[in-house]
Amino acid sequence: DADVTQTPRNRITKTGKRIMLECSQTKGHDRMYWYRQDPGLGLRLIYYSFDVKDINKGEISDGYSVSRQAQAKFSLSLESAIPNQTALYFCATSDNAVPSRVNEQFFGPGTRLTVL
Amino acid sequence: SQQGEEDPQALSIQEGENATMNCSYKTSINNLQWYRQNSGRGLVHLILIRSNEREKHSGRLRVTLDTSKKSSSLLITASRAADTASYFCATDATGGSYIPTFGRGTSLIVHP
Numbered sequence: 262d263a264d265v266t267q268t269p270r271n272r273i274t275k276t277g278k279r280i281m282l283e284c285s286q287t288k289g290h291d292r293m294y295w296y297r298q299d300p301g302l303g304l305r306l307i308y309y310s311f312d313v314k315d316i317n318k319g320e321i322s323d324g325y326s327v328s329r330q331a332q333a334k335f336s337l338s339l340e341s342a343i344p345n346q347t348a349l350y351f352c353a354t355s356d357n358a359v360p361s362r363v364n365e366q367f368f369g370p371g372t373r374l375t376v377l
Numbered sequence: 378s379q380q381g382e383e384d385p386q387a388l389s390i391q392e393g394e395n396a397t398m399n400c401s402y403k404t405s406i407n408n409l410q411w412y413r414q415n416s417g418r419g420l421v422h423l424i425l426i427r428s429n430e431r432e433k434h435s436g437r438l439r440v441t442l443d444t445s446k447k448s449s450s451l452l453i454t455a456s457r458a459a460d461t462a463s464y465f466c467a468t469d470a471t472g473g474s475y476i477p478t479f480g481r482g483t484s485l486i487v488h489p
Contacts, residue, residue, distance in 0.1 A: 265419070294476070303465065303481040304420070351419055355475075363475045364408060364467075368419030 264288045265369035267352050273375045280339040282372050284352030292355045293335040294366065295319075295327060297348040304351065310335055311357070342376040349373050380404065381466040381480035389486045396453040398483040400466030401446075409442060410467045410477055411451050420465060423451075428471075458489040 265286045274280055284293065291312045296304040306319030308327040316327060324346060328336045339346055352369040356362055381402045390396055400409065408427045412420040426433045426442045426449065433440045439452040453460055463484050467477035 296479075301481060304479040306476065306478075309476060349417070353420075357475075362425075364410060364469050364477055365422050365425060366412075366420070366467075366477065368421070370419050371417065373417070 265352060265354055265367055267350075267369040267372050269372060270370065271373045273377065274342055275377050276343055278342050278376075280342050280374065282337045282339075282350055282352075282374070284335045284337070284369055286333050286352075286354045286367075286369075288354055288356070288367060289332075290354040290356045290367070291332060292357055292363075293329070294353040294355070295325075295335070295337045296351045296353065297321065297346075298351060298371075299348050307337065307350075339374075339376075342374075344376045347374060347376045380406075380468045380470060380478035381409070383464070383466055383480045383483040385483060386481070387484045387486075389488065390456060392456060392458055392487055392489050394456055394487075396456050396460070396485055396487070398451050398464055398485070400449045400451070400468075400480060402449075402466075402468045403447065405471040406444075407469045407471055407475075409440075409449050409469070411438075411440060411449075412465045412467060412479075414463045414465065414482070416462070423464075453485075456485075456487045458487050461485060461487050 294309045295307040310329045350372045353366040384399045410425045411423045414420045463482040465482045467479045
C-alpha cells in the first residue's frame, strides 16, 4: 500500500478552470509539502504545512492555494488554471518526530497536470 | 532559487561501469541528501550526509561531502540498467526550516 497517495494521477483541463489536487498520507507525519517539477528546473516548493494549523508559502505560491483538512490530507488548488501551470505536481511528507530524519521527504507518485 | 546544482546534467554509461555525479551548493548546510527519481515517478530518498561527515556508504552507493569546497559526489558502483533514473541532491541550509532545496538533477542512463 502506498504511504503517500495523490489524486488524480493525470488531469487535462482548460485555461480558467478551477482544479484541486489531493494528497493523503498514512505515515502519520505532521509535515506536508507541495512541489511542482518542470523539465530542467528540478523541484520547486509551492506550499508547506508543519501541522494542521500551519500553512506557509514556498518559492512559487502565486496562483496556488492550499488546504490542510487533517493531519493526513493536504490539498492544492489552482483557482484559475493557466497554461504555464502545466507541470508534474508532487506531494511529500516528512517526520518531525525523529529529529535526525526530519529532512527526509517521502513523495507521492505525482499528478501530471496539463492546462490547455 | 536552487541551492544545489548537479553535474553533469546527463550521464550515459555501460552496465558494470561506475557512475559519478556531483553537486555544488552555495551556502553553509546542515546536511545534504541524494534522491532518485524513476521516469515520471516520485522521488525516493537514497542517503543523507551531515555537515560533520565526509563519507557515507549504502550498498553500492558512496557519498562524499567536502564542506570547504561546498560540494558532494554520489558514486554508484557496478551500475545496472535498473539504476537508470534521475538523481537529485537536496541541501538543508544552516538556519533554514529543515526543508531541503532540490537541484535540477542528473539524468543517468545505464545501457545493458
